[in-house]
Amino acid sequence: MSEAKVSRQSGVVQCRQGARRSAGATHPGYRREQNEDAYWADEQRGVWVVADGLGGHHAGELASKTVVEEIQHSSATDRHYEQALRKAHTLLLGDEHCTANMGSTAVVLAEEGDYFRIYWVGDSRAYLWTPDGGNGELSQLTNDHSYVQMLMDSGAINSEEAASHPNRHVITRCIGGSANPNLEIDRVSYQWAAGQKLLLCSDGLCTEVPNEKIAQILAENADNHRAVDLLIGAALDAGGRDNITVQIIDAPPQAPALRPTPDSAAVHNKPLSGQFQRLSKRTFAALLVLAAVTMAVIGLPKLL
Incomplete structure (x- = not known):
């Protein structure tokens, strides 16, 4: 795959102005009529966001745009990004044009000095790449709020089975998308180390490109703009x-400087796997049934 091939795709939208430490781009892909993803960055304020809209037609586009606009407003005022995501949730639920399955995932990076915090809802992801010889080490910092992730956390399926599961596009949590006024937002916090990179992406990247390939591209391309194009x-x-x-x-x-043994997260949400390990098979089966019923009611399957 050559970089020239990427540059010929008229759908690529990339933001370069004023960026020194970061780069970002979006592409509609080959099978969608419009791009329902949205992203935004402000290096000076130390905030980045990727949002993946769902609902089809212009519904997803409006939902992801609403998320980005609320993060933009928060970055210029109080920097309370959890509240910004909840505000977007409320706005989407109150929109007269909002449909039952109109919503958006989101992953937000907020930086404070040499510490950073990740907020997310849905299956947009954040990865941390650390140079460690060869292609370095790529670690997923977020866990998907999805039906397939629930199955994986329970041990019912493995990663290979998850990649081809018929419900792999069904998410269990999003901004908007239901009549539920409460929005659960997960977060993690870490300290940066020299040489590291953070990758934020919608699932259009991580469902198509294996982690090994992502790590290789990051390791071989110090120029973030080129790495974005290649990904x-x-x-x-x-x-x-x-x-x-x-x-x-x-x-x-x-x-x-990077330490031989990186520090663990300063603040980290409890992993789902630990919760499900304590559940009996009967209890877990009941939860799956409940999740299936809930998803049927609130309409969260992402469109193919």
Whole structure:
């Protein structure tokens, strides 16, 4: 796959102005009529966001745009990003044009000095890449709010089975999308180390490109703009079945040197796997039935 192939895709929208540490781009893919993804970055304020709309037609586009606008407003005022996501949720639920399955996923990176925090809802992801010889180490910092992730956390299926599962596009949590006024937002917090990169993406990247390929592209391309182009090109080469959005962010200049054994998260949500390990098979089966019924009611399957 060549970078030239990516540059010929008229659907690529990339933001370069004023960016020094980061780069981002979005592409509608080959099978969608419009791009329902949205992204935004402000290096000066230290905030980045990727949102993946769902609902079809212009519904998803409106939903992801609403999420980005609320993050933009929050970055210029109080920097309370959880509240911004909840505000977007309320706005979408109150929109007269909102349909039952209109919503958006979101992943937000907020930076404070050499620390950063990730907020997310749905299956848009954040990865941390750390240089460690070869292609480095790529770690997923977020866990998907999806039906397939629930099955994986329970041990019912493995990662290979998840990749081809018929319900792999069904999410269990999103901004908007239901009559539920409450929105659960997960978050993690870490300290940067020199040489690290953060990758934010919609599922149009991570469902098409394996982690090994992502790590290789990050390791071999110090220029974030080129790495973004190559990642989108890899997703297109793999089929481009969904909208694809990618942001790559370098560690800040003041980040401390990488330690031989990286520090654990300063603040980390409890992993789902630990919760499900304590459940009996009967209890877990009941939860799956409840989840299936809930998803049928609130209409959260992402359109293919």
